[in-house]
Amino acid sequence: MQGMEGAEATIVGAFDTTVYTISYTPTNGGERVENHKWVIHEELVDADKEPLEPGTEVTVDADHMEGIEGATATIDSAEETTVYMVDFVPTTGGEEVTNHKRVIESELSAE
Template identity: 60%
Template structure:
C-alpha cells in the first residue's frame, strides 16, 4: 500500500463511444508522463489505464482529486 492522489476524470473513450463524466478513480501513477506534484481540477492529462474499454490513451480533464492510500 502507498499514498497517492486519486482523480475523478471526464474523458472521451478512444473507441468513439459517448463521453464519460466524473469517472472515479484514476490514480496519479496511471497518468501519462505524470509529474511529482498533484494535478488540479481543470488540468488536461492522458490516461494510461484500462479500467474501462477506450480509457487507455484517452485525453481527460481532472474533475476532482483526493489523497488516499491504495
C-alpha cells in the same frame, strides 16, 4: 461497480497516492464519461510528482475500462488518500471479483 455497494470485501493491497475523478471521451468512440472514479496519479502520462489540479488536461495510461487507455481527460477532482485493491462477491450475485482496482478509504466501512 454494480453489486459492490454493501458487499463484504477483503483488502488485498493498499498504497498512498493521489486519486482523480476525470471526464473523458473513450478512444473507442463511446459516449463521453463524466466524473469517472478512480484514476491514480501513476496512470497519467508524463505527470510530475506533484498532484495535479482540477481542470488540468491529461492523457490516461490505464486499462481498467474499455476505451480509457490513451484517452485525453480533464481532471474533475483530486484527493490524496490510501487506495485499496479488494476481492469481493457482488451483492447482485455471480462470481467473486478479485483484485478490483480502486477503492478509497471513504468508500469502506469496518465490520
